[in-house]
Amino acid sequence: MGGFLNIYLLLCIYLFMIFISCSALCSMSSSLPSSCKLRRKFHLNAMHKPGDVVLGGLFEVHYTSVFPERTFTSQPNQPSCQGFDPPGFRHAVTMAFAIDEINKNSTLLPNVTLGYSLYDNCATLAIGFSAAMSLASGREEQFLLQENCLGAPPVLGIVGDPFSTFSIAISNVLGLFKLPIVSYFATCSCLSDRRRFPSFFRMIPSDAFQVRAMIQILKRFGWTWAGLLVSDDDYGLHAAQSFQSDLARSGGGCLAYSEILPWGDNPAELKRIVEVMTKSTARVVIVFAHQIHMIQLMEEVVKQNVTTLQWIASEAWALLDGLHTPAFMPYLRGTLGIAIRRGKIPGLRDFLLRINHVQHLNNSYDNSMVRQFWEYTFQCRFAPLPAGWVEAGGEVCTGLEDLENVETEVLDVSNLRPEYNIYKAVYALAYALDDMLRCVPGRGPFSGHSCATLQTLEPWQLVYYLEKVNFTTTFGDQVSFDENGDALPIYDIMNWLWLPDGRTKVQSVGFVKTSASKGEELTLDKDKIFWNFESKEPPRSVCSESCPPGTRMARKRGMPVCCFDCIPCSEGMINSMECTSCPEDYWSSPQRDHCTPKKMEFLSYYEPLGICLTTASLLGTFICAVVLGIFTYHRSTPMVRANNSELSFLLLVSLKLCFLCSLLFIGRPKLWTCQLRHAAFGISFVLCVSCILVKTMVVLAVFKASKPGGGDSLKWFGVLQQRGTVLVLTSIQAAICTAWLASASPAPYKNTQYHNDMIVYECVVGSTVGFAVLLGYIGLLAILSFLLAFLARNLPDNFNEAKLITFSMLIFCAVWVAFVPAYVNSPGKYADAVEVFAILASSFGLLVALFGPKCYIILLRPERNTKKAIMGRGTTKS
16 A cells, blocks of 8 residues: 555665665764764654653554755755544554553553654655654664664554554564564555565555455456556556456356556546446445545546446545445445454443543654644644734643544444454554563573563564463454464455445445365445345346356457357256366256266167067967867878978977077177177077978988989988087077177177267177178078079979978078178168068078968868879979
8 A cells, every 4th residue: 555666666675775874874973972863854743651661653643745846055954754544543543552552451561661653644745754764773863872883673563554564664674673663554465475575564455365355256246347447556556467367266256357556646547448438337445545545536437427337446436435435326326345354342432532631742852743633633732832823813732622522433433343453553563572581590582492572672572472472352253474474364355335314325235255174265244235226136247148058158259258159068068167078878958057978879679660570470370279280180180291290390499499599689789789680590490491491301302212323312310310410500500609609799889970969779699700601601591592492393293392492582582682681781770670570581481482372281181181182283294
């Protein structure tokens, strides 16, 4: 908080050289008579009280100062402090009260009396720096007792300064001498640099914590699009840097704009900044600045009538009464602000009322601060009086005026915030000093386990104990410092109300703090918050509205990440910050807002296609059973006996198995069904075709035996040979299936290649070679049967079943030749349906072609089912 950074650096170097020069003069004290005296630089407003140990204080009792013109032709006049600030004076008196309370405490610092030296910095770096140097080196009129300027330091610690920039300048110098400084209001996060400021402590949280607290508020209300205004000093610039980096790291939002508020009168720049705020779509404005900046800014806001903004105040102006005016409040009501923790200090008001008894109200320089307060409060003057004061009707101060009979802001102790920090700072120094003086010789922390004594106190020794201080105030707050010299952070969240009677109320609506167990914690009572909008609800402050379900965010070129367009997600993806793919077994819903399990596709018993195929399979099985029953019932008739009844029965059984094995291809694939379906299919069809092949061979053998010289041919095709041939041919297929299942067994497989939104649950064959050998073997037997039957097609009728076999095998081969390309080109469940259809079609073809004519004769033309009819038909043709 304070002036420009470059000005501060120049002044710091300049004043540091003055300090070094004074030290040099002091070191040459042998040329002086018998004492060392510091030259006077400024007449400083002060308040003093002697003691065994003296603590210093720096406060803003005046909020501005005027420097006279430098002509360098005569001795310059002293700068004058103007604008008495009652809260600043109350801050100073609070330190005096805390020291008085400690002196009355018999358990804290017994037998040690604390004194104080309190100075006014007049809100000016040069005066504040000079005051700090006076504290470190001795009061302006004070003579040191030793010629070599050694001995106990004038002050053992300093409470202050309230401004960050001033604290940086002072700590840069006094930190070299390890003089502890405990600020109650300086918040710049740069002051947490322990290497640069080794003896700086503070009771107020740093801006880094304040920034994180504001970001938490933004997140709580969903404000992702905000503007940032900062003052042109260390306070504002460091806050802006920290805010931008933390906001980007948290992913909680973006800045629509970031502007620096100028110092001094610059209406053109303020007009430009307010125009930026007006044109922006951001409805939330965050301001890290001081009272003077806000007053100038709000004057321009009122002029341009910029309404519907939600203001977020930093601790520097969250509680300032100077903004609670009828002109500003229509725009500022509803403001949310970060404020110093409020506390209670019992007895402070009574102490304030006794100021005229505690201090000597006279013209002495030592207590000029009290004199100025008295003159400001009672609008009177102490002697010597200014020229013409009495003639102009001015009152003369007597020092006997009663504070209870006058309204003064100094006595308002209802909202103690900076005062509470000052109170804790004084007690922190007192507890550290108490711990240091209670050290047991031989167990001390210093070299040789030594301890500090009251006669040889050094500031750096107090720094050691200050780092370890830990106590609890009467208000219940714990006080300790972390490794950076920062106290445990806690802020109140304030809300501005404008009451109907014109009064302004600033109420607490929550707090934000850091605890060891929960970390940073924000607590808000949303029901208490007043919103300066017609809806009485929090405003919407986003660059782009959230993308609807099924879309993803696409950043706008040249804009922050919070500004985006919404693009529909592709199929199989759902929206988040980006469109994300669903897991393998899931697919996006129609709205693209969540993932749903993919539909599982397989040839089911419950779908129309599965029902039809199942019905056909069961129908074929039933027909086979009927035919088998017919043949069994008429097994003694010539028609059944003439057609090799044993092979016919075996053929019917194999056909029944063929029909039934098709059911293994329907239903949800399982490991055992995948392994069994092709094995059952292959063995059943080989058994069927083997029977047909043997029947064909028997026909040829019988015909050959009927010719002269062919009688021995039937002995090779007796019943045993027929059974053996069928068994051997079927065993070969069984061996093929066994080898296939052992080497690369078929298994269930979730195929996602056919459809994106569907899983095709199918059986993979495992080994394509095994499947090809199985089909090839069936085809080989079928072709062989077809060729043999074709050769025997013209045999006499009484021996001729070859025509029926030829026709049946023609159907069989046609079906399976057509099956191969249809199977390869059918996706998913349709491949299973094609295979089932081929099984059923070929089975029905064999059943109808081989047994249809025979059943016709047996059932409908029984007169032809005689040996005579069969033999006669053959004789006639011969």
